Amino acid sequence: MIEKNEYPKHKVCGEYISNEVLGYLQSLNFDPFALGAKDIKKLTLSTRKSRSISTNLPLGGFSISRFCIDAALKKKAEEYGALVLQANVLDVKFEDDIFTVKTSTKEVYNAPLVIGGFGKRSTLDVKMNRAFIKKSSPYLGIKAHYKGNFPNDAVGLHNFKGGYCGVSKVENDHINICYLVDYKTFKGYKSITEFEKNVVYKNKFLKEVLSNSTMVFDKPLTISQVSFSSKKPIENHILMCGDAAGMIHPLAGNGMGMAIRSAQMASNLILDYSCGKLKSRKELELAYTKAWTKEFGIRLKAGHIISRLFRLGLISEFIMLILQLFPFILPSIIKKTHGKPLEVESLI
Numbered sequence: 457m458i459e460k461n462e463y464p465k466h467k468v469c470g471e472y473i474s475n476e477v478l479g480y481l482q483s484l485n486f487d488p489f490a491l492g493a494k495d496i497k498k499l500t501l502s503t504r505k506s507r508s509i510s511t512n513l514p515l516g517g518f519s520i521s522r523f524c525i526d527a528a529l530k531k532k533a534e535e536y537g538a539l540v541l542q543a544n545v546l547d548v549k550f551e552d553d554i555f556t557v558k559t560s561t562k563e564v565y566n567a568p569l570v571i572g573g574f575g576k577r578s579t580l581d582v583k584m585n586r587a588f589i590k591k592s593s594p595y596l597g598i599k600a601h602y603k604g605n606f607p608n609d610a611v612g613l614h615n616f617k618g619g620y621c622g623v624s625k626v627e628n629d630h631i632n633i634c635y636l637v638d639y640k641t642f643k644g645y646k647s648i649t650e651f652e653k654n655v656v657y658k659n660k661f662l663k664e665v666l667s668n669s670t671m672v673f674d675k676p677l678t679i680s681q682v683s684f685s686s687k688k689p690i691e692n693h694i695l696m697c698g699d700a701a702g703m704i705h706p707l708a709g710n711g712m713g714m715a716i717r718s719a720q721m722a723s724n725l726i727l728d729y730s731c732g733k734l735k736s737r738k739e740l741e742l743a744y745t746k747a748w749t750k751e752f753g754i755r756l757k758a759g760h761i762i763s764r765l766f767r768l769g770l771i772s773e774f775i776m777l778i779l780q781l782f783p784f785i786l787p788s789i790i791k792k793t794h795g796k797p798l799e800v801e802s803l804i
């Protein structure tokens with residue numbers, strides 16, 4: 457595994473992981489609850505005008521900081537024999553049935569297979585001239601941890617003009633507050649504080665939690681150029697996993713679940729390829745594309761539609777009225793953006 461950053465490291469993310477992948481992680485002897493993850497069972501969803509609905513999550517999930525889980529997963533991979541190198545991958549070429557991987561440390565590696573798990577937007581996407589990179593990336597992500605009061609077992613998804621914000625507690629009892637906003641809305645304000653006071657605070661749930669909590673970061677973390685344009689699960693013969701294969705809108709709260717699930721799918725098929733069950737690279741690539749599309753095609757679309765509807769002010773208020781009248785609809789909508797919990801045989 458080649459990773460450019462050092463662990464542990466904070467990352468802009470809502471830090472809620474769907475239980476869809478809990479069984480798989482546990483089958484790898486990785487227990488997020490042993491690290492203090494919060495068991496999330498409830499959701500409160502609100503519109504810009506603070507109309508809200510609360511429900512039990514059909515599958516539930518857990519909340520843990522990326523600072524904690526990313527470093528622990530890296531350690532677990534090393535325990536199972538992975539070699540983790542710290543370097544920036546500059547280029548990946550495929551020629552004569554072999555990959556050549558060049559890194560910033562001037563090393564060159566050859567490998568029969570390469571898995572691309574480099575996230576939503578990387579210099580590698582530019583290098584490979586991937587189609588999505590030319591499209592606009594109009595979103596900005598902002599996140600910080602806070603000290604304050606918030607239930608241990610709930611996640612809040614609260615909309616405001618131009619974006620939405622996720623709120624949940626993580627392993628050390630800090631509250632993670634993370635939002636996604638479009639540039640068009642954000643650029644009218646001089647600072648994050650001014651934006652929050654004038655826009656985010658219009659949602660009473662966000663005003664309540666932000667104004668009664670104290671930030672523990674020196675300043676919020678930000679990322680730019682977030683895009684949800686479609687991508688391909690195989691590019692240049694690389695098996696793309698996670699956001700590198702396609703990014704679901706974070707309002708659906710399932711990007712990490714999809715990243716972990718796609719990695720599991722890729723590794724199972726690679727095992728089939730190495731024992732001859734899949735007879736050629738072409739068969740492996742077809743099998744992965746088929747499995748990926750079957751697993752994620754519909755939920756990516758559902759995630760985009762839901763997030764689009766919640767961006768439309770009046771329509772989202774109307775949808776919320778319907779949800780309040782017929783609350784049983786919400787769990788079925790959530791199910792559309794999530795997969796089924798994995799049936800796990802012991803993999804190790």
Ligand SMILES: Cc1cc2nc3c(=O)[nH]c(=O)nc-3n(C[C@H](O)[C@H](O)[C@H](O)COP(=O)(O)OP(=O)(O)OC[C@H]3O[C@@H](n4cnc5c(N)ncnc54)[C@H](O)[C@@H]3O)c2cc1C
Nearest residue numbers: 460470471472545574575578597698699706710711712715
């Ligand atoms: C605002 C926001 C909120 C979100 N909230 C949630 C949430 O609550 N729940 C959820 O499940 N998902 C959420 N997501 C989505 C989630 O963060 C991603 O889906 C998930 O991180 C994808 O995992 P990944 O491994 O594909 O990519 P990443 O986690 O981004 O990992 C990619 C890694 O590749 C490394 N890398 C990139 N390029 C190179 C290179 N050239 N060389 C070496 N290393 C490289 C990066 O340093 C990075 O560590 C959110 C996203 C955003 C933007």
